[in-house]
Amino acid sequence: MTEGRWFKIAKVAVPGIQFSRQTLVSFIDMPSVSLSLQKWVTERQSALDELEAAHRSLGGAARGRRYATQQINQAYAVLLSSQFQGFCRDLHAECADHLSRSVPVLIQIPIRNVLTQNRMLDKGNANPGNIGSDYNRFGLAFWSEVRGLDLRNQGRQDRLQELSFWRNAIAHQDFNAAVLGTSALRLQQVRHWRTACNELARGFDAVLRIHIQSLTGTSPW
Numbered sequence: 001m002t003e004g005r006w007f008k009i010a011k012v013a014v015p016g017i018q019f020s021r022q023t024l025v026s027f028i029d030m031p032s033v034s035l036s037l038q039k040w041v042t043e044r045q046s047a048l049d050e051l052e053a054a055h056r057s058l059g060g061a062a063r064g065r066r067y068a069t070q071q072i073n074q075a076y077a078v079l080l081s082s083q084f085q086g087f088c089r090d091l092h093a094e095c096a097d098h099l100s101r102s103v104p105v106l107i108q109i110p111i112r113n114v115l116t117q118n119r120m121l122d123k124g125n126a127n128p129g130n131i132g133s134d135y136n137r138f139g140l141a142f143w144s145e146v147r148g149l150d151l152r153n154q155g156r157q158d159r160l161q162e163l164s165f166w167r168n169a170i171a172h173q174d175f176n177a178a179v180l181g182t183s184a185l186r187l188q189q190v191r192h193w194r195t196a197c198n199e200l201a202r203g204f205d206a207v208l209r210i211h212i213q214s215l216t217g218t219s220p221w
Contacts, residue, residue: 034221036090037205044083048194051076055187073185074170080190081167084160084197085126088204092121092134095208098220099138127164128157135204138211145207146200153203159196 055072093116100112115137120130128143135142147153166185169175175183205221212220 034094034205034209036087036094037201039090040083040087040201044087047083048076048080051079069187070184073187073190076187076190077163077166077185077193078170080194080197081126081163084163084201085121087201088126088131088134089119089121091204091208092116092119095135095138095212095220098212099215102216102218125164125167126160128161135208138208139215140207140211142207145211146203149203149207150199153200156196156200156203159193160200163193163197 051072055069055076058068058072096112096115099115100108103111119134121134124130132143143157147157165179169180177183209220
């Protein structure tokens with residue numbers, strides 16, 4: 001990797017930062033492996049499938065079943081939101097690790113700290129605003145790049161925002177029909193959100209791979 005690339009990465013993490021030539025003498029360049037998407041399509045999908053199975057296990061059409069179905073739908077939405085947040089946080093950490101490993105040893109920890117400290121994904125929901133705020137730290141207009149990758153991602157971004165609204169409504173038991181559109185959550189709606197999250201996960205992975213490779217000269221996965 002050229003010295004110019006080292007400075008480019010450091011500039012992304014800390015705009016205006018200045019390093020001496022001596023600081024840039026030694027470095028470790030170890031490309032990361034994209035485990036986040038792999039985990040999303042295996043472990044995280046398996047957890048979501050368990051709620052699909054629970055939904056199918058309910059039989060009959062009585063009022064009690066309808067109430068139980070609604071509870072499962074709500075649990076499904078909350079789990080989907082939390083699993084997607086876990087994926088986003090994992091992917092963000094992988095990107096930060098790869099960038100920090102691509103600069104000299106003496107500045108790896110400071111660079112990683114700047115990229116990861118006080119992340120919105122560590123304390124807030126995985127809504128589009130929080131995701132964009134955290135990923136923009138890598139020096140790109142994240143959502144613009146995601147939408148540019150596939151024009152359908154605008155609609156998926158909108159569905160992710162809907163999921164976030166419902167997650168908050170369920171957590172606080174405050175079902176405002178003016179915000180949600182309805183006070184009853186249907187299984188088909190949760191499935192639409194899950195499909196959107198699946199496609200966004202792949203889009204996030206692709207956008208960040210391309211961007212990090214442009215910064216470091218090596219593919220992170």
